[in-house]
Amino acid sequence: MLEEFGDQLLDIVLIICFIAMTISIFLLVIRAFRGPSNADRAVAIDTMGINMMAITGLASIQLVTDKLNDVVLLIGILLFIGTIAIAKFIEKGVIIDQNHH
Amino acid sequence: MNQPNDLILRTTTQLIAFLLLGFSVYLFFAGHNAPGGGFIGGLTTAAAFILMYMTYGYEKIKKILPINFRLIAVVGLLITLLSGIGAIAFGEAFLSQTSDYFNFPILGEKHLATAMIFDLGVYLVVVGITLTIILSIATDSDDDSNEDVGV
Numbered sequence: 001m002l003e004e005f006g007d008q009l010l011d012i013v014l015i016i017c018f019i020a021m022t023i024s025i026f027l028l029v030i031r032a033f034r035g036p037s038n039a040d041r042a043v044a045i046d047t048m049g050i051n052m053m054a055i056t057g058l059a060s061i062q063l064v065t066d067k068l069n070d071v072v073l074l075i076g077i078l079l080f081i082g083t084i085a086i087a088k089f090i091e092k093g094v095i096i097d098q099n100h101h
Numbered sequence: 102m103n104q105p106n107d108l109i110l111r112t113t114t115q116l117i118a119f120l121l122l123g124f125s126v127y128l129f130f131a132g133h134n135a136p137g138g139g140f141i142g143g144l145t146t147a148a149a150f151i152l153m154y155m156t157y158g159y160e161k162i163k164k165i166l167p168i169n170f171r172l173i174a175v176v177g178l179l180i181t182l183l184s185g186i187g188a189i190a191f192g193e194a195f196l197s198q199t200s201d202y203f204n205f206p207i208l209g210e211k212h213l214a215t216a217m218i219f220d221l222g223v224y225l226v227v228v229g230i231t232l233t234i235i236l237s238i239a240t241d242s243d244d245d246s247n248e249d250v251g252v
Contacts, residue, residue, distance in 0.1 A: 096239035098159045
């Protein structure tokens with residue numbers, strides 16, 4: 001009886017979490033389009049990536065599989081590189097500098 | 102332009118670039134039955150190289166990695182083509198793949214597939230093409246003094 005209650009609770013919590021993540025990504029898309037400065041857009045895109053990692057983790061809980069753990073790690077690494085590229089573009093104007101002054 | 106203080110970026114790049122290269126090899130060998138394969142492994146390797154280019158600049162990494170990435174893309178295409186032609190040599194259709202289980206002394210029974218050769222070609226093509234595109238955009242310049250910088 002307790003296990004049945006646990007399964008139902010997990011399903012309901014997963015659905016609530018998916019909906020919350022979707023609303024969060026929707027609001028972040030609005031911020032990425034309307035952001036007054038480029039730094040706001042950079043933060044919005046970075047946070048969208050974190051939400052993507054969260055959704056992948058929730059999907060792996062719902063599908064009861066561990067195949068998606070690599071995907072979470074890969075999204076995190078590529079997000080890190082993208083954030084560094086945007087930060088360097090905002091600060092220096094070039095991403096790969098050709099010669100040191 | 103003053104030199105920015107990027108000590109944290111340089112220190113983390115030393116760690117994360119090697120983590121990325123190891124993870125790309127893992128992804129390359131995890132293919133077929135799990136998330137992974139030649140394409141995503143190649144993209145991860147390219148991401149590691151681009152991280153090093155972003156941190157240390159074009160000139161320094163050009164000295165450390167004197168690789169012609171266009172040549173790598175062509176060699177990868179050649180490996181892919183030869184893995185397809187190899188199937189014709191055994192009387193099968195073009196690009197037929199097979200696999201079998203082999204016993205190794207230390208590793209035990211392993212599943213070896215000829216699709217791995219095809220994947221190796223895809224891996225090299227993805228690394229070569231990604232880095233060629235990104236570096237030729239990054240080193241694009243108006244003045245003629247940089248003409249020999251082309252990847």
